[in-house]
Amino acid sequence: xxxILDGGCVLRAFPETGQCGPRTINGNLILQFDHLLTRERxxxxxxxxGVCVCLRHHLYYKKQYPAKYExxxxxxxxxKRCKLLDRAREDRRxxxxxxxxxxxxxxxxxxxLAKIK
Numbered sequence: 001x002x003x004i005l006d007g008g009c010v011l012r013a014f015p016e017t018g019q020c021g022p023r024t025i026n027g028n029l030i031l032q033f034d035h036l037l038t039r040e041r042x043x044x045x046x047x048x049x050g051v052c053v054c055l056r057h058h059l060y061y062k063k064q065y066p067a068k069y070e071x072x073x074x075x076x077x078x079x080k081r082c083k084l085l086d087r088a089r090e091d092r093r094x095x096x097x098x099x100x101x102x103x104x105x106x107x108x109x110x111x112x113l114a115k116i117k
Contacts, residue, residue, distance in 0.1 A: 001113050002033050006052040010076040017061055017072055020054040030055040034062070036073065037088050047109070048081050049088055 011017045062069045
C-alpha cells in the first residue's frame with residue numbers, strides 16, 4: 001500500500017541521496033517497505049510508520065548516512081506523520097498481536113487500498 005501512497009521511493013526527490021536503484025530485468029525499480037520504527041514491539045505494522053524506498057536507499061544509503069536518511073525521510077513524510085513517528089518511538093510498550101489482530105489488520109488494509117484505487 002505504501003508503494004501506491006508514496007508513488008515509489010520517497011527519496012527520489014532528494015538529489016543529495018543519489019539515484020534510485022537497482023531495477024529488475026524488466027526495468028522496474030525494486031521497492032521495499034522501510035519500518036521507521038523497530039518491528040519488535042508490534043506497532044510497526046502501521047503503514048504510517050514506514051515509507052516506500054528503493055533497495056539502494058533502504059539497504060545501503062540508510063546504513064551509510066543514517067542522519068541524512070532520517071532528515072530526508074522526515075521531510076518526505078511531513079509534519080503529521082513525523083509527530084506520529086515521534087510518539088511511537090517514545091512509547092516503550094510492546095503490543096501483542098494475535099491471529100485475530102492480524103486478520104483485522106488485513107481487512108482494514110484491504111479496505112484502505114480499495115479507497116485509494
